[in-house]
Amino acid sequence: MTDSQSTSHLRPKSDHPLRIVIVGHVDHGKSTLVGRLFHDTGSLPEGKLESIQASCERRGVPFEWAFLMDAFKSEKDQNITIDTAQIWFHTEKRQYVIIDAPGHKEFIKNMVTGAAQADAALLLIAADEGVQEQSKRHGYLLSMLGIKQVVVVVNKMDLADYSETRFNEVCAEYREFLSGIGVEPMGFVPVSAREGDGVATLSSKLNWYGGGHIVDTLDAFSQPPKKADDVLRFPLQDVYRFDHRRILAGRIESGSLKAGDTLTFYPGGKQSKIKSLEFWEQEALNSVGAGQSVGITLETQLFVERGHVAIRSEQGPIACSDEIRARLFWLGQRPLEVGRGVKVKLATQEVEARVHQIHRLIDASTLNVQNEGAKEIRKNDVAEVTLRLREEIAFDNADVCEGTGRFVIVDDYEVAGGGIIVDAPYRSTQEKAQAQPISPRERNALLGHEAGLIIFGDSLSEDSRTLVENRLHQKRILTYRLSDDEGSHLTSLLNAGVVVLAEHKAESLKHLGAHQMLLSSEDDVQKIDTFILRLKGLSDSRDFEI
Amino acid sequence: MRDHLDELEAQSVYIIREAFKKFEKLGMLWSIGKDSSVMLWLVRKAFMGHIPFPMLHVDTKYKIPEMIEFRDNLAKEWGFELIVETNWDVYNAKKTFPEGNATRIECCSALKKDALQSLISKNDFDAVFAGIRRDEEGTRAKERYFSPRNTKFQWDFKDQPPELWDQYKTDFAPGTHIRVHPLLHWTELNIWEYIEREKIPVVPVYFSGQGKCPPDERYRSLGCEPCTSRVKGEAKNASEILVQLKQSNIAERSTRAQDQEAEDAFEQLRAQGYM
Ligand SMILES: Nc1nc2c(ncn2[C@@H]2O[C@H](COP(=O)(O)OP(=O)(O)O)[C@@H](O)[C@H]2O)c(=O)[nH]1
Ligand SMILES: [Mg+2]
Numbered sequence: 077m078t079d080s081q082s083t084s085h086l087r088p089k090s091d092h093p094l095r096i097v098i099v100g101h102v103d104h105g106k107s108t109l110v111g112r113l114f115h116d117t118g119s120l121p122e123g124k125l126e127s128i129q130a131s132c133e134r135r136g137v138p139f140e141w142a143f144l145m146d147a148f149k150s151e152k153d154q155n156i157t158i159d160t161a162q163i164w165f166h167t168e169k170r171q172y173v174i175i176d177a178p179g180h181k182e183f184i185k186n187m188v189t190g191a192a193q194a195d196a197a198l199l200l201i202a203a204d205e206g207v208q209e210q211s212k213r214h215g216y217l218l219s220m221l222g223i224k225q226v227v228v229v230v231n232k233m234d235l236a237d238y239s240e241t242r243f244n245e246v247c248a249e250y251r252e253f254l255s256g257i258g259v260e261p262m263g264f265v266p267v268s269a270r271e272g273d274g275v276a277t278l279s280s281k282l283n284w285y286g287g288g289h290i291v292d293t294l295d296a297f298s299q300p301p302k303k304a305d306d307v308l309r310f311p312l313q314d315v316y317r318f319d320h321r322r323i324l325a326g327r328i329e330s331g332s333l334k335a336g337d338t339l340t341f342y343p344g345g346k347q348s349k350i351k352s353l354e355f356w357e358q359e360a361l362n363s364v365g366a367g368q369s370v371g372i373t374l375e376t377q378l379f380v381e382r383g384h385v386a387i388r389s390e391q392g393p394i395a396c397s398d399e400i401r402a403r404l405f406w407l408g409q410r411p412l413e414v415g416r417g418v419k420v421k422l423a424t425q426e427v428e429a430r431v432h433q434i435h436r437l438i439d440a441s442t443l444n445v446q447n448e449g450a451k452e453i454r455k456n457d458v459a460e461v462t463l464r465l466r467e468e469i470a471f472d473n474a475d476v477c478e479g480t481g482r483f484v485i486v487d488d489y490e491v492a493g494g495g496i497i498v499d500a501p502y503r504s505t506q507e508k509a510q511a512q513p514i515s516p517r518e519r520n521a522l523l524g525h526e527a528g529l530i531i532f533g534d535s536l537s538e539d540s541r542t543l544v545e546n547r548l549h550q551k552r553i554l555t556y557r558l559s560d561d562e563g564s565h566l567t568s569l570l571n572a573g574v575v576v577l578a579e580h581k582a583e584s585l586k587h588l589g590a591h592q593m594l595l596s597s598e599d600d601v602q603k604i605d606t607f608i609l610r611l612k613g614l615s616d617s618r619d620f621e622i
Numbered sequence: 623m624r625d626h627l628d629e630l631e632a633q634s635v636y637i638i639r640e641a642f643k644k645f646e647k648l649g650m651l652w653s654i655g656k657d658s659s660v661m662l663w664l665v666r667k668a669f670m671g672h673i674p675f676p677m678l679h680v681d682t683k684y685k686i687p688e689m690i691e692f693r694d695n696l697a698k699e700w701g702f703e704l705i706v707e708t709n710w711d712v713y714n715a716k717k718t719f720p721e722g723n724a725t726r727i728e729c730c731s732a733l734k735k736d737a738l739q740s741l742i743s744k745n746d747f748d749a750v751f752a753g754i755r756r757d758e759e760g761t762r763a764k765e766r767y768f769s770p771r772n773t774k775f776q777w778d779f780k781d782q783p784p785e786l787w788d789q790y791k792t793d794f795a796p797g798t799h800i801r802v803h804p805l806l807h808w809t810e811l812n813i814w815e816y817i818e819r820e821k822i823p824v825v826p827v828y829f830s831g832q833g834k835c836p837p838d839e840r841y842r843s844l845g846c847e848p849c850t851s852r853v854k855g856e857a858k859n860a861s862e863i864l865v866q867l868k869q870s871n872i873a874e875r876s877t878r879a880q881d882q883e884a885e886d887a888f889e890q891l892r893a894q895g896y897m
Contacts, residue, residue, distance in 0.1 A: 092625075145763075147763060147764060147889070148764070148886075150780065162756045163757070163763060164809055185783075186782065313636070318672045318674070319670075327635075355670075356666060356669075368628070368632050369635035407784055421789045479788075482787050483789075484786065486793055489793040489795055490791070490793075491785070491789060491791060492784075494787065
């Protein structure tokens with residue numbers, strides 16, 4: 077065998093690792109389980125065992141497996157996990173990222189950070205203490221975070237004499253809680269993490285138990301399905317103009333796209349065909365799918381920007397509204413009061429928002445519900461709310477597309493909560509046309525521009541006035557020259573989407589909210605093209621050509 | 623998605639584009655090592671070949687000479703802006719470890735951490751990219767993709783922002799800045815697989831027999847020459863490194879002496895603003 081053959085034969089291949097989060101009440105043995113799992117499967121790096129040993133001796137404490145994950149000095153000193161950590165690991169079957177999460181109530185936001193990235197979860201409950209406050213709250217949050225594969229691990233079986241009765245008791249109590257929130261765990265596993273019973277091998281002390289150990293349990297989880305077959309959701313992240321191309325960049329949240337597809341951008345409903353997919357140093361692909369960061373160009377230049385969500389025009393609609401109904405969890409120190417201004421970040425959209433109404437307030441650890449009159453959501457609470465947004469955004473129910481169905485709330489620079497959309501108001505485009513009056517937005521889309529008011533200064537020559545009118549018309553803009561006695565019609569014309577050319581006297585109407593321009597000298601006439609760009613909604617692409 | 627490397631790439635590109643959109647004054651810490659090389663490559667992927675912000679190098683003046691040569695050549699060839707910062711006061715006063723006038727940690731603290739701080743404050747950066755990975759070391763395993771530093775450049779690791787659903791901390795108070803870590807989810811193995819697949823140029827001393835490396839020795843991690851040792855073993859290219867990595871069970875940064883000092887010395891260095 078030649079060198080190169082042996083190399084390619086041995087070459088390690090990294091697969092998509094399955095991400096497992098370990099959650100549960102503080103001190104129930106999460107970090108210990110991770111340490112023990114690594115040791116018992118021979119996954120500790122060389123010298124790590126000795127350095128954990130040394131850390132323990134320095135503190136005069138018995139050997140602590142948890143020190144593998146608890147990297148901060150303060151974590152070791154207090155023997156408590158503060159922040160979530162991740163570590164790589166593999167079994168014969170596949171690769172894993174193990175995410176250790178803190179169990180203390182104070183650090184729920186760190187638990188959420190860890191769990192939000194997971195494909196599956198082990199929820200630990202210590203056999204001696206049984207179901208505790210965070211056992212429940214973590215269970216609730218897992219379901220809100222959309223983690224469907226959950227196995228309950230009953231740890232510290234050594235402290236319960238490895239008793240089958242105690243195991244069944246703990247399982248029954250927790251199963252009841254989970255059924256209250258509609259969660260069905262995949263299984264229950266008894267272990268003693270510290271002693272290594274049931275971690276990588278089955279233990280004779282647990283001979284009444286017929287199931288697999290922790291390694292088997294991990295291997296029994298499945299990879300979450302790929303979302304490539306679903307409807308397209310392509311939120312725009314940015315628009316680039318580094319060279320002659322105008323590239324719309326973003327990541328596909330679900331579905332797929334290819335050159336030639338017709339896209340509709342929401343909010344707004346502008347349409348165009350994909351001209352090309354753009355790549356650098358990569359074989360050009362015909363079609364790109366969910367999860368991929370891509371760049372596309374369009375056949376016609378539209379004004380679309382970060383925040384717009386593209387869908388395939390022939391597929392079902394996306395919801396667009398300035399009101400959303402959602403389930404929220406709140407992590408902020410300061411409660412979220414009804415009516416207070418915060419920011420919602422959903423896919424790449426950002427919008428000012430406030431809680432309009434709290435429908436239900438839930439204590440995630442007791443499932444106690446307050447239905448009436450709640451005025452604020454406190455730290456670690458869960459609520460069902462209606463949010464009012466400053467402007468319309470595009471979104472989905474979380475079960476249609478997670479990427480456009482979930483959002484975070486930013487409060488004073490900090491991400492302070494997360495929400496899942498439950499009741500998105502879908503309307504098909506046709507339905508909307510029949511049932512609803514035509515909105516100004518739709519009228520503008522038909523005309524291809526917004527309303528505007530151009531005011532001629534008294535000294536402007538008649539030639540220039542005619543030139544401007546012709547230039548606008550040439551650029552397919554609907555114009556109307558207002559005569560002196562028609563001043564009272566100005567508002568109606570602007571409402572209809574017309575670009576009105578008026579004498580200086582009309583300047584008193586400046587507050588109307590349409591695009592405005594004053595042409596007081598012959599020099600100003602040069603600026604008409606820039607104004608046209610603004611009317612067509614293309615103004616902030618600096619070097620855009622029409 | 624063709625494979626796992628595509629997923630890693632897509633996630634990193636998303637993060638890089640997010641930072642580019644959100645931060646006005648942006649730079650990339652470029653340590654010239656393999657991770658930085660991958661990060662720079664991903665920038666070009668994100669922006670269709672363009673590099674729209676400067677690369678920042680903290681030069682301690684003790685770097686392995688091949689690194690500096692590689693740096694200057696690449697900057698010329700790819701045509702990006704390069705900003706180099708050195709703590710000349712400490713270097714000229716010889717208050718360094720190689721001169722026998724400082725401990726390793728004191729030396730790192732002055733030549734790397736302090737120089738980095740002055741680089742950031744001089745240029746008023748809102749955010750800088752850093753190519754750290756979770757699998758490198760315990761405190762990095764707890765990092766965020768968008769990790770805030772306060773006005774004193776400190777990392778408050780006991781109170782990190784929640785990070786979920788690809789929504790990052792892009793809102794920040796004046797005077798603070800954000801470290802952006804687009805490679806956080808990559809492993810050392812992924813880095814080499816990607817270098818091999820994409821044929822990304824790296825400093826030659828990663829391979830045995832190159833530069834001052836004897837035929838059976840190479841660098842696994844690059845840093846300052848006096849504090850970085852070579853590993854035994856022949857590996858002439860990325861694919862041979864991959865074979866060795868798969869068999870090895872030794873931590874990557876075990877060749878970096880400053881990491882092996884007192885238990886929490888490295889943690890303190892990071893809390894004070896080190897990468
Ligand atoms: N007796 C016994 N103690 C355990 C077991 N697992 C963990 N512990 C101890 O419980 C304490 C808390 O463990 P730790 O892993 O830090 O808990 P965490 O807060 O859930 O991460 C430590 O002192 C462990 O040694 C077990 O199976 N049996
Ligand atoms: Mg712990």
